[in-house]
Amino acid sequence: MKQGTIPWYRLRGHNGRFKKAEPTATSIASTTLKASTTSWASTTLRTSTTSTDLPRHCTVKDLKDSEAFSKVFVKQDKLGEGGDGMVHSYRHRSTGDVIAVKVPNDKKEIASLELEAFYLDGLGQHNHIVEFLGYNEHHGPLGPAMFMRVADLGSLGHYRDALCKQQRQRGRPGQPDELTIWKLLRDMTLALDFLHNHFQSAYVHRDVKPGNILVRTPDGYDTTAGIPTVPIFVLADFSRLTPHPTPEGETPKRWNGTPEYAPSPAERRSQVKPCTDIWRLGATIQDFALGKSPHQSKVDFMLDQKMQGLRHPNLDDRETWAKTQWQYARPVIWRPINAPPEQYAYMRDYRPYSAELNTVYTSLMNRDPKRRPTSQELARQQVPLIDKKLKMTKNWRL
Structure with missing residues (x-):
């Protein structure tokens, strides 16, 4: 299949087992989602390119029929x-x-x-994209359900904790090893490079953040x-995925994500671009490295507002701080991750990371979108270097 097209797979029964159908090339960019998502969902359950991660002895009916599903599966934890x-x-x-x-x-x-399932099905498999197993529009009281491979280590935040x-x-500082951060950068670079550069249109995730990055144990790892410390990181939640440039006849999408990882106000007001995903990856790496929200602190924000003669909430007014207006008013700021310990004296476990890692991370949060590296540049320049670092350690998987 030529580059720039997306393989589509339909689920079909073969003695009650999952079997991959022959793919047909279709471009998401050329698909009219307004009309297609409904007809897509009403046709049949779909699976990703393989069914190797579906439970053994699981049949088409088990996922397609909610009554059969309840007999075969037991609900466990809220993830x-x-x-x-x-x-x-x-x-x-x-x-x-x-x-x-x-x-x-x-x-x-x-x-x-429904739209997220449509996109995940169309994207197909990738090592660092959450694995889509199927979709059933008649699953529960509210209708649909989407089935995915589970990430045993949870979200990036849960994994960090x-x-x-x-x-x-x-007996070590309570922060991620530097190699873990390099691996996070590597895996998310490959996920974003896949979205930005491997289809006829670039696709912007629009909500890269710790809560949308899942973590799982590598196959063969001795638990x-x-x-x-070197797991597999997987990008999830594709409900905001949007093509760039905007297809003809559609309204350009603006940034629409979590305030704690937001780009500058000017960038939020303009048409969303792949460089926005890069900024958010940088903010996510800062959060993961320092264990601190990339948001400017409330105290510093209050001082800035006071110097400009502008109003601000009281420090202890949690209800007002939680309002969207003030969530977006507080800027997301760059912080060095190689600063001397005294600069982060309030972080009892902080130890500085290398200047090399800080330089790469800093480039992701450049205020000028044009000066940020692209996912393609990161994939070509940084991923091979990171792979060399990884090969010097044990128990890692690509």
């Missing part, structure tokens, strides 16, 4: 919740295999979930060694 739905883990009763199931919180979120706890238990 996450966002503006467009919630995710729970489900365990297969006979095999113990676990999958993730995303459902809408209310009827307003149905279209968003568990990793730092392990580090302290081993008795504890939480892996």
